Amino acid sequence: MDIFFEIHRDLPREGPGDDKSTRQALSFIRNLPPKPMILDIGCGPGQQTLVLAQNTTGKIIAIDTHQPFLDHLQRQAQSSGFSNRIAIANETMFSLPFPQPYFDLIWSEGAIYIIGVEQGLRSWRNLLNPGGYIAMTELSWLKPDPPDEVLTYWQNNYPGMVNIAQNLNIIKTTGFHEINHFVLPKSSWWDNYYSPIEARLLSLRGKYCNNPQALMEINATQKELDMHRKYSDWYGYVFYIIQLNT
Numbered sequence: 086m087d088i089f090f091e092i093h094r095d096l097p098r099e100g101p102g103d104d105k106s107t108r109q110a111l112s113f114i115r116n117l118p119p120k121p122m123i124l125d126i127g128c129g130p131g132q133q134t135l136v137l138a139q140n141t142t143g144k145i146i147a148i149d150t151h152q153p154f155l156d157h158l159q160r161q162a163q164s165s166g167f168s169n170r171i172a173i174a175n176e177t178m179f180s181l182p183f184p185q186p187y188f189d190l191i192w193s194e195g196a197i198y199i200i201g202v203e204q205g206l207r208s209w210r211n212l213l214n215p216g217g218y219i220a221m222t223e224l225s226w227l228k229p230d231p232p233d234e235v236l237t238y239w240q241n242n243y244p245g246m247v248n249i250a251q252n253l254n255i256i257k258t259t260g261f262h263e264i265n266h267f268v269l270p271k272s273s274w275w276d277n278y279y280s281p282i283e284a285r286l287l288s289l290r291g292k293y294c295n296n297p298q299a300l301m302e303i304n305a306t307q308k309e310l311d312m313h314r315k316y317s318d319w320y321g322y323v324f325y326i327i328q329l330n331t
């Protein structure tokens with residue numbers, strides 16, 4: 086098995102996030118139709134999809150390209166009684182096979198970076214009904230002049246990362262306006278994501294002690310966690326809640 090997926094298998098979340106932040110973001114979206122159509126892009130194992138199902142009355146289509154994550158969500162949707170309102174599809178965010186427009190709300194936690202904020206907003210906006218919303222989280226610089234070590238780390242690992250003002254500017258130039266934004270708490274990085282990963286790295290280090298390639302991947306993941314421990318005041322995940330201009 087690919088070591089990346091061994092590190093990431095069966096985690097509660099596949100990126101920083103928490104139920105309270107999902108609900109908080111949703112609380113800023115006030116005038117959805119009674120039965121909104123919602124698209125969750127890059128849903129992963131779907132923790133936020135379930136929170137959306139619990140806190141809205143609409144239908145949610147959850148898409149991702151990694152089938153084991155979708156299977157996990159399918160099981161969760163069934164056991165929590167939401168399988169009639171959550172539809173799951175293995176589709177890529179680069180080419181979404183839905184009528185245009187179709188959705189009242191697009192949700193995407195920790196996934197728009199894959200297509201890039203600007204390209205994502207420009208293409209996904211065509212799927213939104215007039216006045217539709219996007220709620221997304223995106224890794225963003227929180228303070229100017231980060232120390233060299235963390236600046237270099239993120240320039241190598243996510244060169245597209247910009248600060249909040251720059252993201253708000255992209256939002257404006259792609260035909261949206263901001264409803265609100267907030268920084269996710271540091272606990273949302275660790276409780277459901279980094280802490281379970283760190284525990285797993287420890288056991289995989291033993292299992293792969295004679296496999297240099299696997300150890301490289303394990304060390305690279307550990308480095309990401311160490312960066313956050315040391316420099317989390319400089320960067321974070323930001324929830325951006327935005328609405329299509331009419």
Ligand SMILES: C[S@@+](CC[C@H](N)C(=O)[O-])C[C@H]1O[C@@H](n2cnc3c(N)ncnc32)[C@H](O)[C@@H]1O
Binds near residue numbers: 097099127131150193
């Ligand atoms: C950082 S994870 C976030 C998952 C989930 N939203 C969460 O917060 O737990 C990014 C997700 O994007 C998915 N992904 C990667 N490439 C994709 C693509 N081209 N289209 C749709 N999803 C993709 C990955 O499989 C992964 O589940």
